[in-house]
Amino acid sequence: MVDIIPFEPNHLTGILDLCRDEAWPTFPEAPERALRSLTAPGVVATVALEGTRVIGLAQALTDGVIQAHLSLLATAHDRRGQGIGRRLVTETLRRSGVQRIDLVTDSAEGFYTSMPHRRFAGFRIYTTAGTPQRQPDPPPEPLVDHPGNRKWSRDARRHNDDQRSAIYGS
Numbered sequence: 001m002v003d004i005i006p007f008e009p010n011h012l013t014g015i016l017d018l019c020r021d022e023a024w025p026t027f028p029e030a031p032e033r034a035l036r037s038l039t040a041p042g043v044v045a046t047v048a049l050e051g052t053r054v055i056g057l058a059q060a061l062t063d064g065v066i067q068a069h070l071s072l073l074a075t076a077h078d079r080r081g082q083g084i085g086r087r088l089v090t091e092t093l094r095r096s097g098v099q100r101i102d103l104v105t106d107s108a109e110g111f112y113t114s115m116p117h118r119r120f121a122g123f124r125i126y127t128t129a130g131t132p133q134r135q136p137d138p139p140p141e142p143l144v145d146h147p148g149n150r151k152w153s154r155d156a157r158r159h160n161d162d163q164r165s166a167i168y169g170s
Contacts, residue, residue: 002055002084004091007038007045014054015047018074044068044096048075048084055079058088062096070103 007015012035019027019034027034038045038059048056055076062068070092075085093101104122 001050002079002082002087003049004046004056004087005049006095007047007057007059009035009039011047011049011054012038015057018054018057018076021077022074024072024074044092046088046092046095048079048088050079056084056088058085058092060092060096060101062098064097066099068093068096068098068101070101073103 012031015038016028016031016034019025027037037043042061042063043059044062045057045059047054053076056079057072057074058070059072060068060070070089073085073088075088089101102120102122
């Protein structure tokens, strides 16, 4: 059984292991900084636990009212494709108290496009030299049915309302 619960400091070692498995060096390089990041004001961090093993993490920065930014989402390689990432995103969204979460991805577009969404352009701005070189812009994508799209159909709106009710019970 997998439980999705709020982050607690005793989960840090498992989170550092997940980050190492993803080749994300920032948290493992400075565990104390990672702990501060996961417990900072305005942060909602959730973990997926199987027994005592941390098998997933989501971290969002939130204003608590309208929007949040999903900063991290990771699921253990041997547990992918089992709905854990979706549960982490859903629970993080619920706990943040917001209407939407924005995010940037370079490797999981298929996962995120399976959720109700609207695609936006995004950038990651760095503060240090030696960052990755600018990548060419991808070709524009067609609009997805979304409330912000004027061509959004009544059927798509009804489907989205049904999904929201199924997820959030409202």
